[in-house]
Amino acid sequence: MNSMAKEETKNVDAAEMQKKLSQYRQLAGLRDEIKDGVLRSVEDQLQVLSELGFSYRLVEGNTRASAAKTKRPKKILHCEICNVDGHDKRAHKNQKPRQAFTPKELEERGLVEAG
Ligand SMILES: [Zn+2]
Secondary structure, three states, X not given: OOHXXXXXXXXXXXXXXXXXXXXXXXXXXXXXXXXXXXXXXXXXXXXXXXXXXXXXXXXXXXXXXXXXXXXXXXXXXXXXOOOEEOOOHHHHOOOOOOOOOOHHHHHHHOOOOOO
């Protein structure tokens, strides 16, 4: 017989919910207040660094995500025929006979790694 326990959880007290909601709003306001205070103090510290010649910026968001974004996922291709990076031997598939591209050809075809 657990019908009594069921009754308790089902019975939502509107006044109690209003009280909780008001507490929640107070907490949310407090949270913003703390955030603003911390931000101001961090900005003050950054200003001190800036005056010392160090340039830092306060950035909102996950730094790990942006670090992953800058990582190059593309694998560097290497051509055994030309012995250069930037393409592989598949670039020679229409070539008869297969031979290394000249530096000019590499440049024209955009097959060599820039830099
Ligand atoms: Zn090649």
